[in-house]
Amino acid sequence: MTGDAQISRLKPGRRTDIRRENERAILEAAEKVFAEAGFGGATMQLIADMAGLPKANLHYYFATKEDLYRRVVSRIFEIWLDAASSFDDAPGPVEGIGAYIDAKMDISRTHPHGSKVWASEVMHGAPVIQDYLETTLRAWTEGRITVIQRWIDEEKMQPVNPRHLLYMLWATTQHYADFGHQIQTLNGGKPLSDKQWREAKASVKEMVLRGIGAI
Amino acid sequence: MTGDAQISRLKPGRRTDIRRENERAILEAAEKVFAEAGFGGATMQLIADMAGLPKANLHYYFATKEDLYRRVVSRIFEIWLDAASSFDDAPGPVEGIGAYIDAKMDISRTHPHGSKVWASEVMHGAPVIQDYLETTLRAWTEGRITVIQRWIDEEKMQPVNPRHLLYMLWATTQHYADFGHQIQTLNGGKPLSDKQWREAKASVKEMVLRGIGAI
DNA sequence: TCATTTCCTGACCGTATGGTCAAGGTGAAG
DNA sequence: CTTCACCTTGACCATACGGTCAGGAAATGA
Structure with missing residues (x-):
């Protein structure tokens, strides 16, 4: 397992930036929507719209609604x-x-x-x-x-x-x-x-x- | 319209009791469910179960979920x-x-x-x-x-x-x-x-x- | 008893939701 | 250029939800 140390040691490139930026935008939108509608009232579609991404893209970064909520x-x-x-x-x-x-x-x-x-x-x-x-x-x-x-x-x-x-x-x-x-x-x-x-x-x-x- | 005055002046009988008791049970159950799940997370089915009534019966006493919530x-x-x-x-x-x-x-x-x-x-x-x-x-x-x-x-x-x-x-x-x-x-x-x-x-x-x- | 009003409820419907997927796009490394 | 890992997304699916309705039960008054 000597290779483990470098797994996440890719030098920060565009790829990493995209992921970080999208996760940030989703989390920010989710925080607002969860606050204003509650967990049950919030919809992934609304969060996606507010983050400016297609809904399917949310599930690429966060497996489930619960996962996203937990992070918030x-x-x-x-x-x-x-x-x-x-x-x-x-x-x-x-x-x-x-x-x-x-x-x-x-x-x-x-x-x-x-x-x-x-x-x-x-x-x-x-x-x-x-x-x-x-x-x-x-x-x-x-x-x-x-x-x-x-x-x-x-x-x-x-x-x-x-x-x-x-x-x-x-x-x-x-x-x-x-x-x-x-x-x-x-x-x-x-x-x-x-x-x-x-x-x-x-x-x-x-x-x-x-x-x-x-x- | 001289009859209007007596519309709700039926002497308290079983009819009135049934209505009052069911509304009370529904409101009590609704208060608990709305509190524990939020408006969006609450379901009429859950409130009905907790009140011990069929869901359709809730809609007989309260037209919509919003009406019920408003009362609570x-x-x-x-x-x-x-x-x-x-x-x-x-x-x-x-x-x-x-x-x-x-x-x-x-x-x-x-x-x-x-x-x-x-x-x-x-x-x-x-x-x-x-x-x-x-x-x-x-x-x-x-x-x-x-x-x-x-x-x-x-x-x-x-x-x-x-x-x-x-x-x-x-x-x-x-x-x-x-x-x-x-x-x-x-x-x-x-x-x-x-x-x-x-x-x-x-x-x-x-x-x-x-x-x-x-x- | 009969008529009338109120109450009850299983079955049903249209919609919206969380989540999936397959196909395609994109940029960096070799 | 080719490869490959990562990213993107429209279309789709099963489910669960709020709400409706028709038909029947039960209580009330005459």
Whole structure:
């Protein structure tokens, strides 16, 4: 098996570019369609149209609708995990949780579709990503609870239940993506402006940090 | 047309009971199926099976899938509006917002399916209940903002942005229904116990009320 | 008993969907 | 140029879906 090492070591040529570009376009279209119609309501034809490809071409890159969906869901999960690094190298809750709120609010603005797909997946009982919940998410959660508990022990914040604090952080930040349409309607039908997003982030941070006694 | 007044004044007999009971069973089954599969993923056959009726019978009581869905969505909205009365006859934020959180958390526990259907509907752009958002919900929101602003003016709480406070209340309380599966997974696969629900309610109330400077 | 209204349901239909396939196109390597 | 791996796609298929309908059952009132 000495040849294995070079299997995917073709120098990046047009072929590779085509594949990468098409997969990217399909995933982007799929994320939007799955978010707007749900898994059951989404059709491969619609995704194909939005990606500008014939439907049969989708099945060349992604064997089934489920495969495509799985890739979309995994993506937002990884983005969120990256954002979670804000939490780690922080001396206290003001910096750590503040940065985490900032990061999650930014993602809610830049990746609203992914957030909705994740929400939909969990609401339907997580048929596809149950293993993520039980392994990666659970481990991440326990780790963060430890950090929060340490801050409590160091009297950098009030002794709140860390678990419910995390739920509040997830709920509040993701609400701006998942319920973006409702928020937009209550904003006179217009999307939040840059200024309004800053106001939202500041409000959330202020209420949460005061709520846990960190400020 | 003098007879019109008595059209629906038949004394409650078996006929009426049959209709009422079947509609109830169908709506209950539909709420569960729509919540677990989304509108697109739900099938009339599945709803019929769960209600214990032949599919054709569903179409006798509800003309189309959309009609049935509309009824399910309206129901949770009315339940939430009822709960909102907690807000009104309260002297200050501790009582008003405290009772509102209690009420919404109770609904998240007793009507998780309805909450999910609402969330799904809004995430998909509110194709069916857009008018509710623009009329009833907007009016309700403005009213509550006025109440909160009065409390701020009376220095019963910190001057937070009332709108984002409402979003936080909605997000946090509904999270326990919409993401109930995720919470259950992080709870070792077991649903929250009575004690854990009390803990959740207490945590949310404590963090929110301290967050707005009401305690 | 008879007439009338309401309720029930198996069988059926047109359509749309996920997925398949065979035939052909295309660019890079030798 | 030839070869070969990769890419493209129109046409097609089986299935499942929402919805219809005709005919019968059951309850009600006279």
